[in-house]
Amino acid sequence: MSNRSIRSLHGRQHRSSDARMTPETLSRTPNSVYSAISTSRRSSSSRQSAVKVAAKSLAGVFIACFTPPENEATSSVSSDAQRRVNKNGCDPTRSVLVKSYNSTLERETGSIRFTLEQMYKATDNFSPARKIGQGGFGTVFKGTLDNGMLVAVKRAKKSVYDMNLGVEFQSEVQILEKVEHLNLVRFYGYLEEEDERILVVEYVPNGTLREHLDGIRGDILDLPARVDIAIDVAHAITYLHMYTDHPIIHRDIKSSNILLTENHRAKVADFGFARLAADTDSGATHVSTQVKGTAGYLDPEYLKTYQLTEKSDVYSFGILLVELVTGRRPIDTKRDPRERLTAKWAMRKFKNGDAGSAMDPRLERNATNSLILEKILELAFICIAPQRQSRPSMRRCAEILWSIRKDYKELSASDIDSISSLSERHNSITEE
Numbered sequence: 001m002s003n004r005s006i007r008s009l010h011g012r013q014h015r016s017s018d019a020r021m022t023p024e025t026l027s028r029t030p031n032s033v034y035s036a037i038s039t040s041r042r043s044s045s046s047r048q049s050a051v052k053v054a055a056k057s058l059a060g061v062f063i064a065c066f067t068p069p070e071n072e073a074t075s076s077v078s079s080d081a082q083r084r085v086n087k088n089g090c091d092p093t094r095s096v097l098v099k100s101y102n103s104t105l106e107r108e109t110g111s112i113r114f115t116l117e118q119m120y121k122a123t124d125n126f127s128p129a130r131k132i133g134q135g136g137f138g139t140v141f142k143g144t145l146d147n148g149m150l151v152a153v154k155r156a157k158k159s160v161y162d163m164n165l166g167v168e169f170q171s172e173v174q175i176l177e178k179v180e181h182l183n184l185v186r187f188y189g190y191l192e193e194e195d196e197r198i199l200v201v202e203y204v205p206n207g208t209l210r211e212h213l214d215g216i217r218g219d220i221l222d223l224p225a226r227v228d229i230a231i232d233v234a235h236a237i238t239y240l241h242m243y244t245d246h247p248i249i250h251r252d253i254k255s256s257n258i259l260l261t262e263n264h265r266a267k268v269a270d271f272g273f274a275r276l277a278a279d280t281d282s283g284a285t286h287v288s289t290q291v292k293g294t295a296g297y298l299d300p301e302y303l304k305t306y307q308l309t310e311k312s313d314v315y316s317f318g319i320l321l322v323e324l325v326t327g328r329r330p331i332d333t334k335r336d337p338r339e340r341l342t343a344k345w346a347m348r349k350f351k352n353g354d355a356g357s358a359m360d361p362r363l364e365r366n367a368t369n370s371l372i373l374e375k376i377l378e379l380a381f382i383c384i385a386p387q388r389q390s391r392p393s394m395r396r397c398a399e400i401l402w403s404i405r406k407d408y409k410e411l412s413a414s415d416i417d418s419i420s421s422l423s424e425r426h427n428s429i430t431e432e
């Protein structure tokens with residue numbers, strides 16, 4: 001969704017034979033990195049001591065005392081997986097849609113192959129009044145299908161098609177057909193006729209996360225809403241990495257690819273760059289491939305080695321977390337040179353015990369928000385660790401965020417004294 005997207009730099013195709021980390025290995029938190037960040041921070045002189053005590057002890061507690069909510073992870077994602085499954089891998093809603101379009105060519109997978117006539121009808125002949133967006137892929141229209149269903153109709157621009165979009169389009173369709181999750185934009189079908197390429201996906205009515213952070217979509221998102229959005233995105237990527245038939249790497253996690261519903265639920269969009277992950281059964285750890293993604297979100301190790309793993313999504317997710325709490329874009333060229341790379345700037349502030357000054361100025365400043373900001377930044381910084389082995393799995397990120405949300409709820413109803421007592425309670429649990 002940004003013209004900074006890097007479509008194709010260098011191309012090589014091969015698979016490595018290194019052993020891939022298992023989900024069990026991935027779910028272990030790199031405590032050393034986490035605590036290295038915590039201990040390298042200078043304590044803030046301006047902070048009230050109770051908050052410092054609480055922050056320090058909670059830093060360990062957040063990791064050490066999390067009851068790994070395995071069940072929640074497993075049940076939420078696997079029930080989703082069950083929900084989606086029929087023998088063609090499509091969910092009941094899709095089937096209904098397919099039935100109502102039985103005059104069209106239906107693919108075995110359950111997605112619909114639309115006709116041009118249907119697309120013209122759905123979009124009032126691609127009327128400018130129906131245009132809702134423009135991106136590197138083409139133009140997006142708000143469409144209405146015959147059955148009244150609202151959809152987003154993504155029409156590829158011809159120049160993109162001429163640049164070998166055919167292969168990418170088919171690969172995007174194939175990936176979209178495989179996935180089904182509440183936090184992923186749902187795929188309904190596509191059109192491929194002569195020089196027209198169109199994707200028909202769920203219409204998500206409330207704009208992109210970036211628009212919300214820019215304040216052009218009404219009310220500013222408060223911190224709990226941002227934590228919820230981070231959790232939704234973590235669920236979506238965890239699903240792609242761990243619960244699809246074959247792990248999928250999204251490769252373009254960024255705030256302008258996160259669409260929001262009216263209730264501020266997040267849905268990850270845009271599978272244009274998505275790739276199947278390495279085939280672990282054959283012992284591969286990564287796929288080597290052309291570098292694609294968006295400047296500012298790109299994993300430096302992937303950029304350097306062309307080796308793509310799920311941890312590249314984790315890196316982009318870390319950048320997204322920084323974006324969520326600072327409100328700033330990952331690269332902000334209008335700022336002072338020392339502030340242009342937002343993650344670096346925020347990390348410096350954090351290490352100097354001054355994380356609070358990296359907080360989005362539109363967020364309320366209070367003890368709870370400051371503490372939660374630190375927790376989110378701590379997680380962000382392990383996600384963007386230079387070496388991919390040091391980064392947590394997406395599932396681990398989701399677990400940490402659940403605990404952050406839980407503690408937010410407990411802390412927000414209380415004052416500094418309660419923060420201290422919560423930290424004491426956690427200490428006594430660890431001592432036991």
Ligand SMILES: Nc1ncnc2c1ncn2[C@@H]1O[C@H](COP(=O)(O)OP(=O)(O)OP(=O)(O)O)[C@@H](O)[C@H]1O
Nearest residue numbers: 001002132133134135136137138140152202203204
């Ligand atoms: N499913 C959707 N529901 C509602 N609006 C959408 C939907 N998909 C895209 N949009 C709108 O259209 C805009 C462009 O989206 P699009 O996915 O086409 O970008 P893109 O071509 O993938 O961009 P890039 O390739 O540069 O990342 C979005 O910013 C959003 O405002």
